[in-house]
Amino acid sequence: MLTTNLEGERPGFVTHLECSLTGERYEADRLHGLSAAGRPLLVRYDLAAAGKALSRDTLDARPTDLWRWRELLPVRRTESIVSLGEIETPLIPIPMSGGANVLVKDEGRLPTGSFKARGLVMALAMAKELGVTKIAMPTNGNAGAALAAYATRAGIETVVFCPDDTPEINVREIAMQGARVYRVNGLIDECGAIVGRGAAEGLWFDFSTLKEPYRIEGKKTMGLELAAQLGWRLPKAIFYPTGGGTGLIGMWKAFAELEALGWIGSERPKMFAVQASGCAPMVRAWEQGEEHAERWEDAHTVAAGIRVPKAVGDFLILRAVRESGGRALAVGDPAILEATADCAAQDGLLLCPEGGATLAAYRMALQHGWVKPEDEAVLFNCATGLKYPMPDTSRTLDQAALPDLATL
Numbered sequence: 001m002l003t004t005n006l007e008g009e010r011p012g013f014v015t016h017l018e019c020s021l022t023g024e025r026y027e028a029d030r031l032h033g034l035s036a037a038g039r040p041l042l043v044r045y046d047l048a049a050a051g052k053a054l055s056r057d058t059l060d061a062r063p064t065d066l067w068r069w070r071e072l073l074p075v076r077r078t079e080s081i082v083s084l085g086e087i088e089t090p091l092i093p094i095p096m097s098g099g100a101n102v103l104v105k106d107e108g109r110l111p112t113g114s115f116k117a118r119g120l121v122m123a124l125a126m127a128k129e130l131g132v133t134k135i136a137m138p139t140n141g142n143a144g145a146a147l148a149a150y151a152t153r154a155g156i157e158t159v160v161f162c163p164d165d166t167p168e169i170n171v172r173e174i175a176m177q178g179a180r181v182y183r184v185n186g187l188i189d190e191c192g193a194i195v196g197r198g199a200a201e202g203l204w205f206d207f208s209t210l211k212e213p214y215r216i217e218g219k220k221t222m223g224l225e226l227a228a229q230l231g232w233r234l235p236k237a238i239f240y241p242t243g244g245g246t247g248l249i250g251m252w253k254a255f256a257e258l259e260a261l262g263w264i265g266s267e268r269p270k271m272f273a274v275q276a277s278g279c280a281p282m283v284r285a286w287e288q289g290e291e292h293a294e295r296w297e298d299a300h301t302v303a304a305g306i307r308v309p310k311a312v313g314d315f316l317i318l319r320a321v322r323e324s325g326g327r328a329l330a331v332g333d334p335a336i337l338e339a340t341a342d343c344a345a346q347d348g349l350l351l352c353p354e355g356g357a358t359l360a361a362y363r364m365a366l367q368h369g370w371v372k373p374e375d376e377a378v379l380f381n382c383a384t385g386l387k388y389p390m391p392d393t394s395r396t397l398d399q400a401a402l403p404d405l406a407t408l
C-alpha cells in the first residue's frame with residue numbers, strides 16, 4: 001500500500017474543457033479564464049478510460065487524502081502539486097443539536113482551516129503547471145488565506161483584495177502567509193472588479209471564484225469523498241452554505257462523474273443551498289423561478305463566507321438545486337448564532353457561522369417537512385469555528401481572596 005498518493009506519476013484523463021452555458025469546447029493544458037460567453041468552464045474527462053484504470057477497490061486501498069482521486073483530477077504532473085496535507089475530513093454526528101441522522105462534514109480540519117484549501121490547492125497546481133507567475137483574487141477571507149499559503153509555497157506572487165470589514169484574523173493570516181493584502185471599501189464583487197481590471201491590463205491572472213476552471217475540480221472532491229465515506233451511496237439531503245457556490249456545483253459534477261463510472265446509481269441527495277437572510281440572491285431567484293440571480297444590494301450577515309451579492313455560476317447553482325428536488329433557503333443571523341451556540345454547547349463541535357447557517361437551515365427544513373427526521377442529512381461546516389469572534393463569557397478570580405470552591 002502506498003503511504004502517500006504523491007509518489008510517482010498517475011495517468012491523466014482530461015480530454016477538454018467546456019463552457020457551462022453553451023457547451024463550446026476549449027483545449028486542455030492551456031491557460032483559460034471564463035468562456036467566450038463569460039461563463040465558467042468545466043473540465044471534462046475520458047471517464048470510460050479512467051474507469052478502466054481505476055476501480056473502487058483500488059481507491060479503497062489508497063491513503064484517504066485528496067490526491068487519492070488523481071485520475072479524476074486535472075493535474076498532469078506530480079511535481080506541480082504543492083501540498084500542505086489535504087486530508088479526508090470526518091463526518092461528525094451532532095445528535096443533540098441536530099438529530100439522530102445528522103452528520104457534519106467538518107472541513108475546518110483542512111490546511112488554512114477551511115475547505116478553500118481543496119479548491120486552491122488544485123487551482124494553484126494548475127497555475128504552476130501552466131506557467132502563471134502572478135495571481136490576484138477578491139476574498140471574504142478564507143479563500144485569500146488558502147491562496148496565500150499555497151502560492152507562497154509554489155513561489156507565485158499574490159495580491160489579495162478583501163472588503164474592509166473582513167475579519168481581522170483573515171486579513172492577518174493572508175499577510176503572514178506571504179500575500180499582499182488590501183482592504184477595499186466595497187463588497188467582494190467590487191473587489192473582483194479591481195482584480196478583473198488588473199487582469200485586463202495583463203498585470204496578473206484572475207483567480208476569482210469560478211473565473212478559472214480548476215477550483216471546482218478541487219471542491220468536487222467533497223462529493224467524491226462523501227460517497228466513499230458512506231460506502232458508495234449518498235445521503236438523502238445536503239445542506240451547503242452557498243456564496244459563489246463552487247462546492248455545490250463541484251459536488252453535483254462529482255455525483256454525475258461517479259454515476260458515469262458506474263460507482264453510484266442515479267439517486268441524488270436533495271441539495272439545499274443555504275444563504276443568510278441579509279444576502280440571499282439565490283433564494284430570491286429560486287423562489288421567483290429565475291435561471292439567473294440579480295445582485296443583492298446592501299448585503300450583510302455575520303456569516304462572511306456567504307456574503308456574496310452576485311455569483312457568476314448562479315445558473316449552475318440553481319440548476320443543481322432544482323434537479324435535485326432541493327431548495328434554496330435563507331436563515332437570519334439570530335438563528336445562525338443560536339445554532340452555532342447550540343452545537344458547541346450540546347455536541348462539543350465549534351462550527352463557523354456559515355456552518356451554523358446550515359444547522360439553522362436544517363432545523364427550518366425539518367419544521368416545514370422539507371426533510372424528515374429519519375432522512376440522513378449532511379451539513380457542511382466549511383471552516384474552523386476558531387477563526388471567528390466568540391462571545392466572552394469568562395469570569396475572573398482573585399487568587400488572594402478565593403471564594404468557597406464548591407460555588408464555582
Ligand SMILES: *Cc1c(COP(=O)(O)O)cnc(C)c1O
Binds near residue numbers: 142241243244245
Ligand atoms: C467560501 C465559504 C463558503 C461559500 O463557499 P462557496 O463554494 O463559494 O459557495 C462557505 N463557508 C465558508 C466558511 C467559506 O469560507
